[in-house]
Amino acid sequence: MSFYDVEHEKPVDRSNVHKWIWEDPARHGNVLTQDGITTIAHHKYKGGEYTHLDTFMNPFWIWITENIIPMSMAPNMVTLVGSMACVTSYLTTWWFIPQFTERNQPMPMPMALLLFNGFAVFFYHTADSCDGKQARRTGTSSPLGQLFDHGLDCYAAIFTVSVAQGILLLGPTRASLLTQVAIQLTFFSTQLEEYYTGVLLHAHSKWLGVTECAYMLALGGMASAFFDRTAYFSQSLQDVLYPILPISKLPNNPNDPDPFVTVLHTVLSVQLKHCVYVGWIAMSCMLTSGCIYRTAKHVYQQYNFTSMLSALSKLFSPFLVATVMVLVTPNDVVQQDARLVCVASGLCICFITVKMIIFSMARMAYASIQLDILPIVGTLLFFAWECDYAEHRRLHPPGITFGLQAVVVFYMARIAYWTSIAIRQLCEKLDVYLLTIKPPKKG
Structure with missing residues (x-):
């Protein structure tokens, strides 16, 4: 049995223990230590303040919970049903614009799909806002609900970005790649801040938060169904003004x-689409920088300068994936398989973010270098060598596509395996079911 994998009378907080690569091992093939599981069981969620729109929409969310959602429906099922709308939206959009553009496609995105894409974002965020209320309504609140909720939020970030990509039609360019990864880095930085401060902020101010961004994207997606997006967003800023x-x-x-x-x-x-794109990236950078600054300030004040550097080093893995994805991926690969590059890199960042979410609640040490980034980073570096530097190119377009597909399958399997073990451990510890409400014990 591992030295660390014992259950102490009082769980040990190891979040400030620096690990470069190897995290505290768990026994019997588990992914969470005994102390980690116990800590999660006693975890209390601390959220940030509501925005004005949150306060305005709250009666609507309560009404949905009390009048639409069945009493027998588990809170996690509410979240899952909402996320299925985003998955359907993403896959359907992928079918119509596999390379983020309608050029050379047999048909443009139909009006119904554009309306559905906007509705899917609205539907998911509404479900995401109702799951906690459903948990309190049914008396089934648990740390597992928070983990499931925030874990799905991580993947939903990829799906909702697809709505913006379907509106702007930036094409198979590095701009399309950066549009996705910028939001993912913001999400990771937010989770890193919670890892050290214990508070998950979901708003930059009283006027700008997750709800505002989600509903603006939803409205933009639905509005885009009623005009020629290609013509409108191809206008220059001078034409618009x-x-x-x-x-x-x-x-x-x-x-x-x-x-x-x-x-x-x-x-x-x-062009107007590039103005919107720059605004998107600027907002992401502002939010990410704010999270990083608050994290560094908190750790420095609580501990010391070395601990602050240790905290910031945890940004290495997601930022390395983002850098290689946006700057190193060869132009030929971007032109041919931009969507697959986004999916493979996105799943990688999602996985290491989900680990951060779970380790934050478990107060377990999170390694600065996540070895799970190696498949996508290694694959893209290999493509860069073959396409840009090799004297005799041995890799052809079908091989590139197959390689990216293999990476996608790897991350899907890795995510399914790791999260299923973590969920099993939590369900056993908390004595709950994941997607159904466990009936009360008789007697």
């Missing part, structure tokens, strides 16, 4: 150019 601002009257003397006017004309010539 012309009816509002007198931008056509700006002086523009080629013989004596004004630097400010030159820069302004350059900005105004940018």
Whole structure:
């Protein structure tokens, strides 16, 4: 039996123990230590403050819970049903725009699909907001519910980004890759902050939070069904602003150019879809930076500078995957298999984020270098060597596609295996079922 895998009278908090690669081992093929399981059983959720929209929508969510959701429905089933809408939306969108563009496709995305994509985001966020209320209504609140909820949120981030990709149609470009991974890094940074502070913030301010972002994306997705997205978002910023601002009257003397006017004309010539894309990335960077800053500040004040560096080192794995995905993936691979690159990299970041969520509640040491990133990082580096540096290219398009498909299958199997063990351990410890309400014991 492992030295660490014993159940103490009072669970040991090992979250501030630095691990480079090897985490505390669990016995009998489990993934969580005995102390970790016990700590999760006593975990109390601490969320951030509500935004104004959260407060406004709360009566609606309560009404849905009390009048639509059956009393016999388990809270986790509410979350799962909501997530199925996002999965259906993602897979259907993949069918119509496999490379994030309608060009060279037999048919554009139908109006009904665009409406459904927006509705799917609204439906999932509504279900996500009702599951906790259903748990309190049925008296089945448990730490497993939080883990299941936040774990599905991690994967839903990929699915909801697909709505934005279906609106902007950025094509098989690095911009499409960055659109997805930027949100995933924000989500990981949020979980890292909870790992050290014990508080999960879901809003940047009273005016901007998860609900605002989700509903704006939902409205944008449904609105895009009623106009030509390709034509509208291909307009320059100047074309869009012309009816509002007198931008056509700006002086523009080629013989004596004004630097400010030159820069302004350059900005105004940018396509609208690229403006939205830049705003998306800027918002993600702002939220991610805020999480990292608060985490570093908290750890430094609670412990010391070395502990702060240890905390920040946990960002290495997801940021390495993101860097290799966006900057190293060869152009040929991006043009041919952008969607598969997104799925493979996305599943990898999802898995290490789910580990962070569970280890945060278990107060277990989380390794800075997650070995699970090696398949996708190694595959993309190999593709880069073959496509850009090898003297004689041995890898052809079908081989690249097969390699990415194999990585996707690996991560799906890895996620299913690891999470099933963690769920089994938690269900046994908490004496609950995952997707049904366990009947009370007689007597």
